Every structure is written in C-alpha cells, then in structure tokens.
Amino acid sequence: MGENKMKLNYDIVVIGGGPAGLAAAISAYDNGARDILVIEREKRLGGILRQCIHNGFGLTRFKESLSGPEYSARFIEELKKREIDVALETTVLSLTQDKKVQVINEQGVFTISAKAVILAMGCRERSRGALNIPGSRPAGIYSAGTAQKYINLNGYMPGKRVVILGSGDIGLIMARRMTLEGAKVLAVSEIMPYSSGLKRNIVQCLNDFDIPLYLSHTITEIRGDKRVTGVTISQVDENKRPIKGTEKHFECDTILFSVGLIPENEITKSANIPLSPRTRGAVVYQNRETLVDGIFACGNTIQVHDLVDFVSEESEIAGKAAATYILEGAKEKDSVATINGNNIGYVLPHRIDKNQKGHVKLFFRVTSTFRNCVINVVSGGEVIASKKRNIAVPGEMETLILTQDKIALLSDDITVELKEGV
Amino acid sequence: MFDVIVIGGGVIGGLTLRELSKYNLNCALVEAQNDVAIGQSRANSGIVHAGYDAKEGSLKAKFNVLGNKMMPRVAKELGVKYRNNGSLVVAFTNEDLVTLQTLKARGETNGVEGLTILSKDELRAKEPNISDNALGALYAPTGGIICPYELTIASIGNAMDNGAKLYTNFKVSEIVKNQDGFTVVSEKGQALDCKVIINASGLSCDKIANMVGDYSFKMGARKGEYILLDKENSNFVSHTLFFTPTKAGKGILVTQTVDNNILLGPTSTEQADGSTVTSESGLAFVIQKVKEMVKNPPLFNTITSFAGVRAYCDRHDFIIEKSSACENFINLAGIESPGLTSAPAIAEYVVKELIGSLLPLEEKADFNPERAPDYFFKNLTNEEKTQLILKNPLYGKIVCRCEEITEGEIVRAIHENPPARDLDAVKRRTRASMGRCQGGFCQPRIVEILARELGVDMTEVTKSGEGSELVWGKTK
Numbered sequence: 037m038g039e040n041k042m043k044l045n046y047d048i049v050v051i052g053g054g055p056a057g058l059a060a061a062i063s064a065y066d067n068g069a070r071d072i073l074v075i076e077r078e079k080r081l082g083g084i085l086r087q088c089i090h091n092g093f094g095l096t097r098f099k100e101s102l103s104g105p106e107y108s109a110r111f112i113e114e115l116k117k118r119e120i121d122v123a124l125e126t127t128v129l130s131l132t133q134d135k136k137v138q139v140i141n142e143q144g145v146f147t148i149s150a151k152a153v154i155l156a157m158g159c160r161e162r163s164r165g166a167l168n169i170p171g172s173r174p175a176g177i178y179s180a181g182t183a184q185k186y187i188n189l190n191g192y193m194p195g196k197r198v199v200i201l202g203s204g205d206i207g208l209i210m211a212r213r214m215t216l217e218g219a220k221v222l223a224v225s226e227i228m229p230y231s232s233g234l235k236r237n238i239v240q241c242l243n244d245f246d247i248p249l250y251l252s253h254t255i256t257e258i259r260g261d262k263r264v265t266g267v268t269i270s271q272v273d274e275n276k277r278p279i280k281g282t283e284k285h286f287e288c289d290t291i292l293f294s295v296g297l298i299p300e301n302e303i304t305k306s307a308n309i310p311l312s313p314r315t316r317g318a319v320v321y322q323n324r325e326t327l328v329d330g331i332f333a334c335g336n337t338i339q340v341h342d343l344v345d346f347v348s349e350e351s352e353i354a355g356k357a358a359a360t361y362i363l364e365g366a367k368e369k370d371s372v373a374t375i376n377g378n379n380i381g382y383v384l385p386h387r388i389d390k391n392q393k394g395h396v397k398l399f400f401r402v403t404s405t406f407r408n409c410v411i412n413v414v415s416g417g418e419v420i421a422s423k424k425r426n427i428a429v430p431g432e433m434e435t436l437i438l439t440q441d442k443i444a445l446l447s448d449d450i451t452v453e454l455k456e457g458v
Numbered sequence: 459m460f461d462v463i464v465i466g467g468g469v470i471g472g473l474t475l476r477e478l479s480k481y482n483l484n485c486a487l488v489e490a491q492n493d494v495a496i497g498q499s500r501a502n503s504g505i506v507h508a509g510y511d512a513k514e515g516s517l518k519a520k521f522n523v524l525g526n527k528m529m530p531r532v533a534k535e536l537g538v539k540y541r542n543n544g545s546l547v548v549a550f551t552n553e554d555l556v557t558l559q560t561l562k563a564r565g566e567t568n569g570v571e572g573l574t575i576l577s578k579d580e581l582r583a584k585e586p587n588i589s590d591n592a593l594g595a596l597y598a599p600t601g602g603i604i605c606p607y608e609l610t611i612a613s614i615g616n617a618m619d620n621g622a623k624l625y626t627n628f629k630v631s632e633i634v635k636n637q638d639g640f641t642v643v644s645e646k647g648q649a650l651d652c653k654v655i656i657n658a659s660g661l662s663c664d665k666i667a668n669m670v671g672d673y674s675f676k677m678g679a680r681k682g683e684y685i686l687l688d689k690e691n692s693n694f695v696s697h698t699l700f701f702t703p704t705k706a707g708k709g710i711l712v713t714q715t716v717d718n719n720i721l722l723g724p725t726s727t728e729q730a731d732g733s734t735v736t737s738e739s740g741l742a743f744v745i746q747k748v749k750e751m752v753k754n755p756p757l758f759n760t761i762t763s764f765a766g767v768r769a770y771c772d773r774h775d776f777i778i779e780k781s782s783a784c785e786n787f788i789n790l791a792g793i794e795s796p797g798l799t800s801a802p803a804i805a806e807y808v809v810k811e812l813i814g815s816l817l818p819l820e821e822k823a824d825f826n827p828e829r830a831p832d833y834f835f836k837n838l839t840n841e842e843k844t845q846l847i848l849k850n851p852l853y854g855k856i857v858c859r860c861e862e863i864t865e866g867e868i869v870r871a872i873h874e875n876p877p878a879r880d881l882d883a884v885k886r887r888t889r890a891s892m893g894r895c896q897g898g899f900c901q902p903r904i905v906e907i908l909a910r911e912l913g914v915d916m917t918e919v920t921k922s923g924e925g926s927e928l929v930w931g932k933t934k
Contacts, residue, residue, distance in 0.1 A: 077856065077859070125854075125855060127855075127856040127859070129856075129862065138840075140843070140847075140854055140856060141854045141855075142847065142851035142854035142855065143847070143851075143854065144843070144844035144847045144848060144854065145840040145843045145844050145847070160894075160895045160898060160899065161895070161898050163761070163762070163894075163895060163896035163897075163898055164762075164896070165686075165760065165761050165762030165763065165896045166760055166761060166762075166896075167760075168685065168736075168741050168760060168763045170735070170736045170737045170738045170740070170741060170763075171735055171736060172733075172734070172735045172736075173734075173764060174921070174926060175920065175921035175922070175926035175927065175928050176928075178901075179898045181898060182897070182898050182899075182901055182902060185902045186902050186929055187933055189902070190902055190906070190916065190929070191932055191933050192916055192917065192929035192930075192931065192932060192933065193929060193930050193931055193932070193933055194928065194929050194930070195930060196930060216934075217933050217934055218934065256738065261925075262921075262922065262923070262924070262925035262926040263925060263926055263927070278738070289930075302859070302860075305690075
C-alpha cells in the first residue's frame with residue numbers, strides 16, 4: 037500500500053476509507069484493477085468503526101464477534117498487501133460527472149482525474165435541530181455518535197446522568213457504554229411504538245442493565261441554561277403528538293440523540309448524480325453503478341445498513357463492477373425500476389439491468405411492525421419472488437433474492453409489497 | 459482611565475466602539491458574557507430594512523434610512539457578508555392591499571427609494587413559490603440581509619485592531635460617579651475608570667441607567683422563535699418575504715440568509731426575563747404562518763430551531779441621548795427593529811454629535827477600517843487556497859465538513875480579535891458546526907483545538923462560558 041501517496045490521475049478513486057471504501061478498493065484490485073486510490077479525511081483508515089469498540093461485528097462474515105477496530109483491521113491488512121494508494125487527511129471537496137475529484141490536504145488543493153469513482157462516504161446522524169424539539173440549547177446535548185467519539189477516541193466522559201432520545205443502535209450501544217463508565221442512564225425514549233435498533237442490542241444494552249425503554253414517548257422539553265439540568269418526556273398519540281398529562285420529568289446533565297442516520301451525499305450532489313428521495317442516496321443498479329456511467333456507490337452512503345458485514349458485501353459488488361468498467365468499458369443497459377409497494381419503505385437497487393448476469397439481492401425495509409405476513413416481488417401482475425415472515429420490523433433490513441432467470445424475463449417495473457394476516 | 463467605556467457587546471455597542479476607535483480616544487467595551495454578540499445580536503432575522511415601516515419623523519425612520527444606505531460600505535470594510543436581495547411585503551386581503559399603499563407613502567416620506575407595488579403576477583414572477591392566495595406586494599429594492607453576529611464580532615474586532623479594549627465576563631454591578639467621570643465595577647470586583655459611559659446593554663439598559671440614578675425608561679422583552687432550513691434549499695425564496703404588518707407587528711418572515719440558509723420566523727411573545735427557550739406552540743406557529751406565505755416549504759430540511767430576544771423600551775422609539783441624570787452617560791436603549799439596520803448610522807451620530815460635545819474628537823492617523831479579506835477559506839479560488847495552505851498547512855485540514863471550515867480558520871478565530879474562547883464563539887466566527895450535522899462530527903475536534911490553542915485541558919473547554927463545560931473528566 038502506498039500510504040499518503042497521491043498522483044493526479046487514477047483508474048479508480050474510492051472516496052472514503054471506512055468499511056465500504058476498504059472493501060470496494062480490495063474487491064476492485066482482486067477483480068483486475070490496478071491503479072487505485074483511497075481518499076480518507078481522517079488520520080487513519082477505518083471510518084466510524086474506529087470508535088465502535090464494542091463487539092458484535094463480523095458474526096456473518098467471519099463467524100466470530102469482533103470489535104469495530106478489529107473488523108476494520110482485517111480489511112486494512114488486506115489493503116496493505118495490495119498496491120493501492122491511500123491519501124489520508126485528505127478531504128474531497130467536489131466531484132464532477134467526468135470524474136474530476138477535487139481534494140484538499142496539507143499540500144494544497146488538487147484535482148485528480150479518475151476513470152471510475154466509488155462513492156463510500158458513509159452516513160451521518162440526524163441532529164436534535166432537525167427535530168424541532170423545544171427547549172433551551174445548553175451544553176450537554178450530543179448525538180450518540182458524538183458522545184461515542186468523546187468517550188472512545190478522546191477518553192472523556194460527556195456527562196453523568198443521561199437520558200437518550202431514540203432507540204437507534206448507536207443510542208443503545210451508548211446506553212451500555214456510559215453505564216459501564218459509571219454514568220447513570222435514566223431512560224431511553226422512542227417515539228415509535230417499536231425500537232429501530234437490533235433486538236440483540238435491546239437485550240444486551242438495556243435489559244441487562246435495567247435501563248427503561250419508553251416506547252411511543254418523545255422529549256417535550258429540555259431544561260438548563262448553561263448545562264442541561266433536566267428533560268421531560270411525554271407519551272405520544274398515533275399521530276406522534278404528545279399527550280397532555282403523560283409527562284415524566286428527569287433530572288439529568290446529558291441528553292443523547294439517536295434518532296436516525298442519513299446517507300452522506302454532499303459529494304454525490306456536487307456531481308448532480310440523481311438521488312432517490314426514499315433512501316436519500318444515489319440511485320443505483322444492482323452492480324451499484326449510479327445513473328452516471330463509471331461512478332459507483334456502496335455502503336451507508338446509499339442505504340443505512342444494520343450490520344457492517346452487509347456493507348462489506350455490498351461494497352465488494354461495487355468494487356468488482358468498477359474493475360469491470362475499467363477493464364471492459366461502459367456497457368449498454370436495459371433496465372427496469374424497483375418500486376416500494378404497500379408497507380415497504382424503500383427497495384435497493386433502484387434499477388435492475390437485465391444485461392447484467394447473476395442473481396440480484398433486493399434490500400428493503402418494512403414501514404412498521406408486521407406479523408404473519410408475506411412479502412411479494414411483483415412484475416407484470418405476476419409474483420416472481422416471495423417470502424413469508426412471522427414478524428417483520430423496520431429496524432431489521434429485509435432481503436430477497438431475484439434469480440437470473442426471472443430477471444431475464446422482466447418486461448415491466450417490479451414492485452415489492454407486504455401483505456398482512458396470511 | 460478610559461475616555462469612553464461602552465457597556466454591552468451587541469451590534470450597537472460594537473459599531474459604536476468601532477466608530478470611537480477612529481479617534482484618539484482610549485476606549486473599552488465591557489460585556490457580561492464570555493463572548494460578544496450573545497444577546498439580541500446573536501439571534502435575529504438579520505434584515506437590512508428599507509425604511510417604510512417606521513413612523514414618519516421618528517428616530518427609527520431617520521436612522522433606518524441612513525443605516526440602510528451605509529450598510530453596504532460598512533459590511534465591505536469589515537469583510538461581513540451582505541446581500542441586497544430586496545424585500546417584499548405580501549398582501550393576502552384587500553385590507554392588506556390598502557395598507558401597502560400606506561406603507562409606500564410612508565416609505566417615500568422617510569426617503570426610501572424605488573418602492574413599487576407589484577401585482578399578483580409580478581409577485582409570482584419574482585417568487586414562484588409564493589402562496590396562491592397572495593394578492594400583491596410592496597417591493598422594496600433597497601432591502602437587504604446581513605448576519606447580525608458576524609457584523610457585531612467584526613466591528614468589535616476592527617475596533618480592537620485599532621486600539622480599543624474588550625473585557626468579557628464583566629457584568630456591571632455598580633457605577634460610581636466621581637470627579638472625573640465614573641468607576642465601573644463588575645460583579646467579580648474588577649473596576650475601570652472612565653470619563654464617559656455609553657449604555658448599549660440591550661435588555662439591561664434600564665438596570666444600568668438606574669445605577670447612575672436615571673429612571674426615565676423601562677425595558678421589556680419579546681421572544682422570537684425561528685426555524686432554519688438547509689442551504690440545499692437556498693433558492694426556495696430569493697427576497698425577504700414579510701406579511702403585511704398589523705398592530706401586532708411585522709409578524710413571521712421567510713428569507714434567505716447571507717449564508718444561503720432559509721430562515722423562518724420570528725414569533726413574538728412577551729418574555730420579560732429574556733429567556734430564549736423554544737416552545738412547541740411557537741415553532742408550530744412559525745410553521746403554520748410559513749405555510750400561509752409559501753407553497754410546500756421544505757421543512758423536512760430543517761437543520762435547527764432557536765429563539766432570540768428583542769428588547770424594547772416603554773417609549774417605543776429609540777433612545778439615543780445623554781441621560782437626564784448625568785450628561786456624560788449616554789443611553790442607547792430600546793434599539794428594537796430596525797435597530798440592526800440603523801446601527802451604523804446610530805454609531806456615527808453618537809460619536810460625532812454626542813461624544814463630540816463631551817470630548818475632543820481628533821482623528822487617528824493610522825485608523826484601518828478593514829478586516830482581513832480572506833475571512834472564509836471556502837470562498838477563495840483554488841490557487842489562493844493552495845497559497846494559503848503552503849504558508850499554513852492547517853488551512854489544508856477541513857474540520858467542519860458541512861460548511862467546509864478548516865483548522866486554520868478555527869485557530870485564527872481563537873487568536874484574532876475578538877478572541878474566541880468557547881465552542882459557540884468559534885461557531886459564530888467560522889460557521890464550524892452550523893451546517894446540517896450541527897457539529898455531530900466536528901464538535902470533539904473543535905474542543906481539542908480549543909484546548910490545544912488555549913493551553914487547557916478538554917474538561918475546561920466550554921460551550922458558552924463558565925458552567926457550560928462539555929466533558930466532565932476522563933473515562934475509567
């Protein structure tokens with residue numbers, strides 16, 4: 037690996053050195069591409085995994101439970117074995133459709149010309165601000181990921197008495213982490229009637245530490261002038277409006293927000309690459325190519341995954357496709373769209389190119405909790421794939437395989453839909 | 459012994475201090491908080507009003523029109539973003555249409571240029587997202603927008619560059635009259651002597667005036683709640699859109715900001731203690747009114763909500779005068795809207811006319827009206843950026859990714875006048891963490907930089923002064 041080495045032109049430029057970028061770069065190399073650069077804004081590779089020191093990564097891929105840094109170390113080692121350049125502490129400022137990547141680092145501002153680009157910028161947390169939560173704006177309000185960074189990378193405690201809004205996985209992980217560090221986590225408040233986090237995290241991070249989870253509750257007031265002094269949570273009705281008389285008051289010095297992740301796509305937008313309003317990431321074909329030839333996207337920048345193992349898997353698809361693009365050039369496409377039907381929030385890939393070989397794994401999320409349901413993939417009035425589920429929840433990504441023979445016969449857009457009570 | 463002490467680091471105090479620094483006067487500004495621009499000047503609509511609103515013959519009318527004309531030059535000298543985007547007062551009823559005529563006539567009397575009444579179609583051509591119910595508008599081409607805290611910080615910084623002193627965390631608790639003037643004493647026991655005091659302490663103006671025996675006015679305050687949208691939607695409107703004013707005031711507006719966000723608000727509720735706590739009902743009201751003004755506002759791209767305070771005095775016009783209790787004590791009180799617009803004109807008048815009648819005004823030969831022009835790194839050309847990075851590699855490190863703010867800019871804000879001492883101060887100077895992630899990624903990094911540059915531990919770094927520490931000791 038050529039660490040902190042950067043030329044001004046490459047066959048493939050990978051934007052982001054987190055789990056998606058690492059897997060994509062390795063896969064591109066292993067599929068025949070040679071002239072590859074990974075651009076990372078931080079001092080080290082690994083992305084968000086650097087601050088995820090808890091276990092549970094890699095169960096699917098490596099059949100063992102690794103910490104975030106251990107999981108990424110496996111990929112960094114693989115990267116180092118290959119001749120792939122890495123530019124650290126380098127930030128991409130913008131991208132154009134003809135694949136000029138403008139970057140900035142301590143040497144100056146440069147434009148790198150690429151033949152193919154892989155977008156692997158990951159995602160960011162939704163902030164308190166986005167939710168219009170009333171109250172004051174004192175110190176002590178953090179997104180769960182920011183608190184995680186303070187604790188795990190800086191070695192500092194952001195507070196001692198904590199209320200967490202949102203039961204996303206990072207919030208759950210931080211409930212446990214802060215408890216282990218001696219803080220008192222008073223409550224986790226979730227506006228939905230179900231948690232958006234993984235079941236195992238509810239059990240291991242809340243139940244095991246007797247931390248109450250208030251479903252259908254939201255924060256209705258934040259108190260404190262200089263530093264947070266308290267918070268009020270209230271139960272909400274079916275329209276998510278707070279119900280008067282259900283207020284619960286907590287005295288606390290810290291509030292963590294874990295209220296969702298949003299794909300990071302500033303660079304995608306700078307190149308005017310079409311985005312999906314559903315996923316808020318680039319529209320992609322099954323090989324993770326965007327609607328701009330030679331620009332690919334993978335990982336949490338196109339859809340927020342539950343497990344990093346799936347990020348790696350998806351990114352290998354993009355890496356392989358980018359290598360194929362370099363070696364064989366752009367190819368004609370003949371595609372249909374995928375549509376999220378009843379009770380389905382989104383479907384990815386957004387388009388299926390019939391000229392591409394192989395099965396396609398459809399990723400999607402359901403919009404609510406459903407029991408005894410069936411999920412159908414329908415095209416031209418015909419069910420072409422189907423699965424039954426005893427329970428389906430929004431917090432867990434669903435997949436369905438569409439076989440190559442079915443894809444070849446597609447003449448119409450396909451719709452994924454869920455039917456209840458079967 | 460100072461010649462003049464200005465009490466209050468808002469836009470009025472700031473621009474007055476800058477005006478004073480043009481002369482051979484020994485001047486200081488005292489501010490109760492950990493940073494300047496933390497009261498009214500922290501959170502208001504940032505509008506440079508044209509001048510059709512204020513009653514004919516009032517001080518508001520006079521200084522508004524003058525200030526509007528001065529603002530582009532002042533902004534340019536100070537390196538502060540200003541945009542002449544034009545204002546539209548939108549009518550939704552026939553009664554509103556009549557009011558527009560009154561406003562136009564009033565504006566013309568006040569000396570506002572270019573006022574025209576737009577038909578429904580002309581309005582729609584200017585603002586395609588305007589509500590279908592809009593019947594017409596008064597167009598004021600001289601209306602503009604500016605960032606109020608940026609203007610305040612830059613004017614105080616420029617005054618300091620020209621020799622003025624700043625004392626923060628100096629909450630005035632007592633003013634002692636003596637032979638030469640006053641001794642101004644802070645809560646913490648600091649004492650500063652001066653010949654003349656300028657009272658520009660916003661909501662506290664009456665309390666400060668009381669300290670010299672002046673009980674001639676009383677202050678009150680209203681809270682205004684706002685919602686801010688992502689810069690992705692910057693083109694949603696291009697002018698500043700007002701409802702036709704009623705007795706209750708100017709109401710909610712929809713405007714671009716100079717930083718390309720869309721700003722919605724403010725509400726107006728009595729709030730005597732100056733609290734800036736937002737409320738569910740206030741934010742809901744903003745949303746309701748905005749939906750009356752424009753079609754499909756992109757509220758899903760909200761990045762934050764906040765409240766500001768607007769002090770007013772019981773005389774309901776600006777108080778710009780020597781105190782009746784003692785003549786070397788000047789009150790600048792009740793500078794409510796259009797106070798921001800009026801500020802440069804008020805500052806010039808106060809120094810030339812009022813200070814000029816008390817102290818000799820001798821122009822400083824080496825006064826420099828300008829601040830460094832490379833204020834925002836992202837606005838430089840690539841070549842300029844590279845040149846700057848080669849001189850100082852910290853400019854090559856992006857810290858805030860949403861607003862593209864470099865470590866070089868943050869370090870400069872910590873060391874440049876007026877020095878940033880906390881996280882919010884860095885934010886107001888650089889815009890770091892003002893973007894869509896609201897500091898989610900960069901806050902710990904900025905805290906690290908502050909700790910390093912101030913030579914303190916991270917536990918001592920605050921959000922906005924003592925009591926707002928961000929981290930509380932090491933992990934196990």
